[in-house]
Amino acid sequence: MAAPALTARVRDVVEPVAVAAGLFLEDVEVHGIGPKVVVRIVLDLDEDEVGAVDLETIATVSREISDALDGIDELDSEYTLEVSSPGTSRPLTEPRHFRRARGRLVTLALHDGRTVTGRLTQVEPATVTVAPEPVAAKKGGPTKARPPVDVALADIAHGWVEVELARAMTVDLGPEDDDDEDED
Structure with a gap:
């Protein structure tokens, strides 16, 4: 064969x-x-x-x-x-890969040369939403949140999950991911 x-x-x-x-x-x-x-x-x-x-x-x-x-x-x-299993080195090439990476720190290289890095918070059929990590205005100062960025899947040239060794996932992925049932 x-x-x-x-x-x-x-x-x-x-x-x-x-x-x-x-x-x-x-x-x-x-x-x-x-x-x-x-x-x-x-x-x-x-x-x-x-x-x-x-x-x-x-x-x-x-x-x-x-x-x-x-x-x-x-x-x-x-x-x-x-x-x-695919492991962390698998590139994000298909919509299902992005859905699987929700809550993870990702870097997206766009066709226009820009890169977007942040938490992948939402995946829609044609777009993904990335929440950039907060930045400190001054060393040791308070951090400032940055607004989420919506990116069209068609604009992504390459995407990958960043390896994080010390951070637990703490991103709220919305009500559809909540396994807790209200008990009366």
């Missing part, structure tokens, strides 16, 4: 496993021939969820994917399976 056909076959087998686990199948790659075949699967949370796929879920789904792939005759029994 040719590589594109095998990749499509792997995708067809893996996608139901991912969906059953509540995950989105982001990418499938199949490289090599014979016992040197490497199958790379990238899984992500549903686009409306914020956070990351945890390692326990990746491990569980990896076993289920391996079992499913064992039924593909075209794969050598000694293929290497790599299952991962």
